[in-house]
Amino acid sequence: MAKYERIAADLRQQIADGTLAPGARLNAETELADEYDVSVPTIRQALNMLRAEGLIDTQHGKGRFVRAPRQRVRRTPERYQWEKARVQLPDDERVGTGATEQDTGLTYQDLKFHAEYHTVPADDQLARDFDIEPGTQMLERIYRTTSRDESAAISLVRSYLVHDVAAMNPALLDASNEPWPGGTQHQLKTIGIELDHITDEITARPPLADEAEQLGIDAQGVAVFVLKKTSVGTNGNVAELSYVILPGDRTEFAYTTTLDRWENA
Amino acid sequence: MAKYERIAADLRQQIADGTLAPGARLNAETELADEYDVSVPTIRQALNMLRAEGLIDTQHGKGRFVRAPRQRVRRTPERYQWEKARVQLPDDERVGTGATEQDTGLTYQDLKFHAEYHTVPADDQLARDFDIEPGTQMLERIYRTTSRDESAAISLVRSYLVHDVAAMNPALLDASNEPWPGGTQHQLKTIGIELDHITDEITARPPLADEAEQLGIDAQGVAVFVLKKTSVGTNGNVAELSYVILPGDRTEFAYTTTLDRWENA
């Protein structure tokens, strides 16, 4: 076993058994190098492993700190139905049920919310998903939701609508109307679209540099979930499609499948 | 921008635009150091980034190679219902519908299959999930499924049954009966259990060292999915619980939620 592996294992153990409690600062790399009687780069290699595992957090100029295990936010598809039901409520009851809540699964009042809209031509992937011609103008909506407590974003969302369809209600083209009371499903209702079903497709990949920064993930190690959410209207057309980027260490998905009973049971 | 970042970006670009095609070997670190006019450790830092991103594969003594983008295996909950329906078919039609297929979502004939059974006491987590006393004897079943083509495993499964419940059919205690025709749901039927629903809970984390090896993931970078699958019988009790470890770069989950129609629509 290599020295750096042995050192990493030792520190990992100390974190696991509480010798190094969450929030505690590790000794400086020069001190650790003395303690373990190795060179500084070797210590750094060990510490990089722990960072990749999400166990420690490094802060330039301050030190390395044991990370508190992140509380996972549970995301279930029940809220799709919940949001759909709320669409029919009067306006004042719909307040606080914005796209934020639909796309993050959170219902907190204390969120910082950022939205910006663009018009972009459909690339091949979007064209396939919407069953439209490549180059068709799309309304691209970028959302970033941040808890007031933390600096890190909870999710990054890229949402797409066919521009000419959205334009049937000009209010939908104006980002300053966000967060929209009632969320995307209510927005769709204003242009005559009712959703039939929503498909979630979940993959994982390493975060891009800017995603890592915005989500408060140390660049190496922790992955992000990419949730591709496809909303299909009762007419069979894709009404909205969004990519939700979620931090891999703070997210949990849960889906329940109910099975048909055996006939002779 | 640091040198190693610039070098990584340059190589990333070459991989993206096909200058470095999948399978191609990168120049040796000493050659790259000459080309970019930096030291070898700096080159190594750049290459470690690419490895963490899953773009290259390093083989000790041979070189570094551009990884082919992995084909993702799509995993949907439809097969739970599919497997349940097949339980009632006659034996000869059930062949090839083993736990493997249920837990991996694959139906290939050409799989190498490994199973081993243990008896272990329930820890606190298992006790909570099964609603039993901690320390209750559990039948722990470890599955590892490997495609005949590749050396890497497709999934690693840890499955739990209450030992005394499984023991009602002694054949269920013998690992040499795996792969069982009809899979777990048929095994449960032999002890009088019909499933009502199955809940999938999905998280992601960095792989453990042995998981990375078995799944053919380079230790750093690519995450693993942990799918916790809870199968609940028609009596309301948890019948079986399994943890499925899936490679983050080769797995995609898809779940569709059908929404109720608006009454006045």
Add this chain to the structure above:
DNA sequence: GAGTGGTCTAGACCACTGT
């Protein structure tokens, strides 16, 4: 044996954080 990556050293200089 020649070539490859894996580990490790002993430093240097810079950028960021606090006092």
Add this chain to the structure above:
DNA sequence: CAGTGGTCTAGACCACTCC
């Protein structure tokens, strides 16, 4: 200012792969 981590150098030695 002192202390921290981030970057980078120029080498050494070992383990693995292939011929």
